[in-house]
Amino acid sequence: MKSNAVGLWNKTLPVIIAGLIQACIGIGSLRHGKCVHGWSNGFGMSIDILVVTSLIDMYGKLDDIESASQLFNRMPTRNLVSWNTILSGYMACFLQGCAQLSSLCNGKVLHGSVLRRGLESNIIVTTALVDLYVKSGALKLASSVFDAMKEKNVISWTTMLMGLVQNGHAEEAFRIFCQMQEERVDVNAVTFVSLIHGCAYAGSLKKGRSIHAYLTRKGFLFDEILRTALIDMYGKCACSRSGLVEDGLNLFHTVRGEHGILPNKKHYACLVDLLGRAGKLEEAEALIEQMPFEPDSAVFEALLSGCQMHKNINIGIKTAHKLLSLDAMNPGIYVVLSNIYAEGGRWSEVDYVRDLMRKRGLRKTPGYSMIEVAYMVHTFLAGDDSHPYWDGIYPMLEDLRKQIEDSGCVPDT
Numbered sequence: 001m002k003s004n005a006v007g008l009w010n011k012t013l014p015v016i017i018a019g020l021i022q023a024c025i026g027i028g029s030l031r032h033g034k035c036v037h038g039w040s041n042g043f044g045m046s047i048d049i050l051v052v053t054s055l056i057d058m059y060g061k062l063d064d065i066e067s068a069s070q071l072f073n074r075m076p077t078r079n080l081v082s083w084n085t086i087l088s089g090y091m092a093c094f095l096q097g098c099a100q101l102s103s104l105c106n107g108k109v110l111h112g113s114v115l116r117r118g119l120e121s122n123i124i125v126t127t128a129l130v131d132l133y134v135k136s137g138a139l140k141l142a143s144s145v146f147d148a149m150k151e152k153n154v155i156s157w158t159t160m161l162m163g164l165v166q167n168g169h170a171e172e173a174f175r176i177f178c179q180m181q182e183e184r185v186d187v188n189a190v191t192f193v194s195l196i197h198g199c200a201y202a203g204s205l206k207k208g209r210s211i212h213a214y215l216t217r218k219g220f221l222f223d224e225i226l227r228t229a230l231i232d233m234y235g236k237c238a239c240s241r242s243g244l245v246e247d248g249l250n251l252f253h254t255v256r257g258e259h260g261i262l263p264n265k266k267h268y269a270c271l272v273d274l275l276g277r278a279g280k281l282e283e284a285e286a287l288i289e290q291m292p293f294e295p296d297s298a299v300f301e302a303l304l305s306g307c308q309m310h311k312n313i314n315i316g317i318k319t320a321h322k323l324l325s326l327d328a329m330n331p332g333i334y335v336v337l338s339n340i341y342a343e344g345g346r347w348s349e350v351d352y353v354r355d356l357m358r359k360r361g362l363r364k365t366p367g368y369s370m371i372e373v374a375y376m377v378h379t380f381l382a383g384d385d386s387h388p389y390w391d392g393i394y395p396m397l398e399d400l401r402k403q404i405e406d407s408g409c410v411p412d413t
Contacts, residue, residue: 017045018054030062049075053082060089061124088119092128104136111145123149127156134163154185162194170202189223196229200236208233212247227251231270238277248274265291269298276306281315297326301333308336316340331362 017040024033037055045051052075059068072078072086091114111129119125126149133142146152146160157180164173177195180187192215199208212230220226234248252263252271263271268291275284284303288295300323307316320337327333334357341349387393 013043014045014048014050017043017051021051021054021058025058025061028062030059030064033058033062047076049077049079049082053079053085056082056089057085060085060092065089084117084119087117088122088125091117091119092122092124104132104138107132107136120148121150123151123153123156127153127159130156130163131159134159134167137167139163139167139169152185154180154188154191157185158188158191158194161191161198165194165198165201168201170198170204173198174207189220189226192220193225193229196226196233200229200233227254228264228266228270231267231274234274236273236277238274245274245278245280262292265293265296265299268295269302272299273302273305276303277309279306279310281306281310281312285315297323297330300326304333304336308339311343313340313344329360329362331357334362 017036020036021033024030024036033055040046040048040051040055052071056068056071059065059071068086068089072082075082091110107129114120114125114129126145129145130142133139133145142160142163146156149156157176161173161176161180164170164176173195177187177191180191192211195211196208199205199211208230215226215230231248231251234245234251238245238248248271252267268287272284272287275281275287281303284306288299288303291299300319304316304319304323306312307319317337317340320333320340323330323333324337334353338350338353341347341353385394
């Protein structure tokens, strides 16, 4: 009877340990996984093929391919599952390398290898493929892989959403988020940071405030990165709305006051942007002078943008010269400085700045504008006529341009 109980325990224990390892994968905790690994060795499971294969799977999925490889190499017996597990780990690692290098060509070669080896059902490998394609700007290929995935987790969804935001497709990212909610995916902080950046990029204040309210209800606002993203979003959507300035200032102060977190350069750059857009340029300048560290170009760019928006020539010229001392090859700074000088009627300085741009081989990048209508953001690039309603929009723009010129307004140079 005792021997039967021992035999049953020996058969059951590997299954229990494998279940614990899968739980560590589920919560993404390498630390807990290593604890289970040590515990399994204590029970003499270091050569059990189920346990060791599960450990290889865990290390591969939690980005410790070196430990996975060491375990695989020490296995006295291997089966097809063991080989496929280590191969999937290596494949995901290679794909991540291609993504970091934006090596689309090599990534496609690996994609072909994934298909030939039947690894397209492996969630880690397919998520790595999506990551590769979005980082390489190949959104159609990314969507194709993503849509074909039979199984998706929060990392897969967030990878696709983040890629859409980074490639300027904020509306598509919002659609992905709606699908996540419909499928009851447990959204994490990384997902929300990407979504907030999408709101900031698209200038979609309604969506941004809706997400802020959701984060407040769910208790996500203890996350420092999320707070920074929200301040940045309010800054980019604020313009002259004092209520939004108050929202942003409250977020900035609670980072330190309620949670004891020292604001970093990103926090300050976001707050300067917020104040600058609202026309509070003296306050923004004073804030920069009070910073506990040297301001970088991001801080001064935020202030310069506000100076151009509100035509503050004195602060604008000072800020532009500080920026040029940090980043002399940024054409945008020269363009803004030229416009500021033009506002003040200082035409000799305008000519000097333009001549300096030509000598340094710098060219102005095309501008674009966005407008939100019925929760849909429309983007218009200078010289672009690809919008589906362009035939109706263009005559209206021409009519508006004539009315503006007739009223005596002259565009910036």
